[in-house]
Every structure is written in structure tokens, then in C-alpha cells.
Amino acid sequence: MHIPAAGIVSICLILSMCLVSGSSVMVIVFEQSDRTALIPEAIIYADGKIAGKTDLNGAFNLSFEGYHPNIRVAKGGYTDWTGTFAENDTAILVPLQVRNSTLFVEVFDADTLIPVQNAHIIATSEDGSREDGYTGPEGKIQLALRSDKVYNLEITAQNFQVVHDTVVTSGDSSTVQYSLVRNDRISIRVLDSLSGYPVTSAHVQIDGTKAGITNDRGVLISNTSRNVEHIFDISAEGYESTHLARSISFEDQVVDIPLVKAKTTIFVSVYNKDQMPLSKSRVKMDGSLQGVTNEFGRIMIPSLEMKPYEFTVTRDGYKENMVSFTPGNETSDLIIVLESEFVDLEVLAQNSNGNPLSNVSVYLLGENQEPLNTNETGFDGICVLPAIEEKSYRIKAEKGGYYPNTTTASTKTNPNHIILHTPDTIQSVSSSGEIPWFYGIGVVVLIVAGVGVYLILSKRNRPYRRGRSNRRRSL
Known part of the structure; x- marks a missing residue:
């Protein structure tokens, strides 16, 4: 005879139930303070393992085999109950003691942080129980709730947006804070x-x-x-x-x-250390050339935003200067002073005896021997010329009654000596057998001039000879 699979499973279940003898006990859970208040959803543990939960009537049928298990009943907001039951008990009553918790709620304005008074706080548990109240002058309220339970909070206040939140109460007390946003708030x-x-x-x-x-x-x-x-x-x-x-x-x-950023105009004025205006000075702003200064050392730069700029000013013969400047609300003036890149080149003019010579005109010569600067010596025979530091120059010295002279000079060799000679000095030097180079040149010039004069005169004194006449023409 063929037996379907479903029938085999049913037979096995019936046999297993017949072989094992089982018992059960009804567990009824209620509040200790109010025996008429049955507690649903209470968790029943048997020997440490979850057996199930009480129904809406606070009851649960606990099945067991052989020996009586140890029972523990737990429910949020209540103190746990543990115990066992007698041999012939078919039902046990489990009273759970209520555990209370205080919830402190603080409410304040989200923008001003001022406490919000008369805010209505409503706390509703999962089982529908409700507690509510209003905040005081300090924006605070305390609610007596059940411990270890989940509550839905609703906070309402005039001119503020409603706030909803969920909290879980702890064993004794807890504090929560809420910032309320105004209905008329705008950023x-x-x-x-x-x-x-x-x-x-x-x-x-x-x-x-x-x-x-x-x-x-x-x-x-x-x-x-x-x-x-x-x-x-x-x-x-x-x-x-x-x-x-x-x-x-x-x-x-x-x-x-x-x-919109405001615009302004600035005037850049460029001077030297003596407060003399420097024309043709090149003015850059943030690396871009704006132009050159006029004869008064000024340049106008319009339509600038009121923010920091970097100004760089250059001019031949002067050191570059960079300044940071922020224009103001009105027309601004920026004054920039340039320092000369030249240093003093000292020249000491002396005669052949080593004495200083005053009123000597000293010239600083360029690469093509053109005068760059000139000055006269004082009573101490010294004059100062502006020159680039450590650069080598040629200088020329002149004074009436003296032969001019040139020599090399540099700021590294300050003071630079130059000697001027007189004709008497040349004669005395010649008598001693020492002929200076410029005297030799003068002698050569005189000899050449003398030879020229002699040739001219000898040509004028030569006698005139009449030339022979041509042959007579034959008649």
C-alpha cells in the first residue's frame, strides 16, 4: 500500500507526541500596584531561554517536560521577576513592580539660544500611555515616565516649528535638549x-x-x-x-x-630720498605695467577695487621698490621713495709733490669715454662722484696750468688718486733725465711742425728759371 509523504510526516508527529509526556503552566502577568492591570508583551524566560510573550490579557501558556524550569519575566518599565511554581500548579500569578524614570526636557531658541517658555511637551509610549506638560521660564520640564521604555515626543510652541522625536528612558533619569526653529526665521x-x-x-x-x-x-x-x-x-x-x-x-x-565691488582711483607719486620727483619711473601693479610717471613723478591708476595690490616701481639708476597697498573708499595717494643704486666714488687730485689740488674738474667717463658725471675737488683735493658699486671706470682730471690726466677708478679703491703735472714739473723732470710720455709727444709735435715750416719757406725762396724757348719756326 502506498503512503504519501504528508501522511508519513503526520504519523511521525503523532508517535513523537505519544512517546513524550509533557506538562504546561499558565503564566499571568499584572502590575503589582494595580492587580487589575494585566501586562501584555512581557517576555517569559524558561531556564534562561526565551519561551514567549504574554498576550493582550497578560497570559502565556508555558509548556515544559519533566522538571519545573526557573522562570524570569521581564518588561520595559518594570522590575524583572524570577521564581518557580509548585508541583501541582496549573497557573502562576506574576506581579511586576513599576520602575519610574524622570525625563528632563530643555527647550531653547535655535538662533538666540534663549529658553522657550510655555512649550507643550507630549510623551506617548508604545502602549498608548501619555504624559505631558509645559516648560517654565527656564525652558525646562520634567516628566515622570516608565523606565526602559520607548516614548514618542512632540514639542509645540507658538511661532516655532513643531519637533518630533523618539527617546528611550533609562533606569533613573535622563536629560534631552531641543532647539526650536522659528516659523519666521530667514537666513x-x-x-x-x-x-x-x-x-x-x-x-x-x-x-x-x-x-x-x-x-x-x-x-x-x-x-x-x-x-x-x-x-x-x-x-x-x-x-x-x-x-x-x-x-x-x-x-x-x-x-x-x-x-558689487566699489571702484576707486589712486595716484602713485615717486620721489628720491631728497623728496625730488622722479619722472619716467616705471610703475607695475600685480606684475602688469601701468605706465611711467610724468614730470611731477606722478601717475594716475583708475577703476581699482578696494583690495590689496602689489606695486613695483623701477627707474634707471635707482633700486627697485615694492610695496603692498589697499585703496580706500575715496581717491588715495601712494608715495614711493626710490633709493639710488649708486655709491660714492672718491677721487683725490694731487700735484707731483703729493699735495692736494682744489678746483680740479673730475669727469667720470662712460664706455665710449663720454662724461657721465662731473664734480670739482675741494680744499682737501677730494671730490665724490656717483658710481655703481665695484664697477671699474675711467676718470679724467683737468685744471688750468696743469696737463690733464686720466686713470682707472672704482669704489673698491676709494679714494682713487690722480696726479696733475705742470710744465715746470716737466722741465725739472727732463733735466733729471726722466722724460714723461706727454713731454715726448709734445717734442714730436714741435719737430713735425718745424719741418713743415722749413719746407714751406724753402719752396718760396727757390730762384725762378726761364725755360728755353721753342725752336724757331722755319720760314
């Missing part, structure tokens, strides 16, 4: 019109009343009524003031207001 964000970067420290007025100053994110939080047109006045350093009318809807959370 005013001030931005640069070109870059979109936030503008900090911008002053904001709404309807003629000062609202505040933007923070480092360019934001000011204000309380402004909705669906009403307001007048906004925004001002910030380096920007043009903005005046606009705007209506804020209930959907608006952030209002962006762009500011």
Missing part, C-alpha cells in the same frame, strides 16, 4: 557679485532697523514676516551699498543678496 546670505564668495562683516538693515552683521560664512539669521515686502539695505567695506525691496515667501529659507 540672509551676502555674496560677492562676481566670485560668489561670502562677504563677511556686512551690515544688514531690514525696513530701516539694524538686523545685524554677517558671519564668516556671509550669513545673518533674522526673524522676518513672510509674504510681506521688506526693504533691505546692505553695506560692506570695499563694496557699493545695495538697496532693494523683496518679499519672502513661506518656502524661502535663504535669501541671497549680491554686492
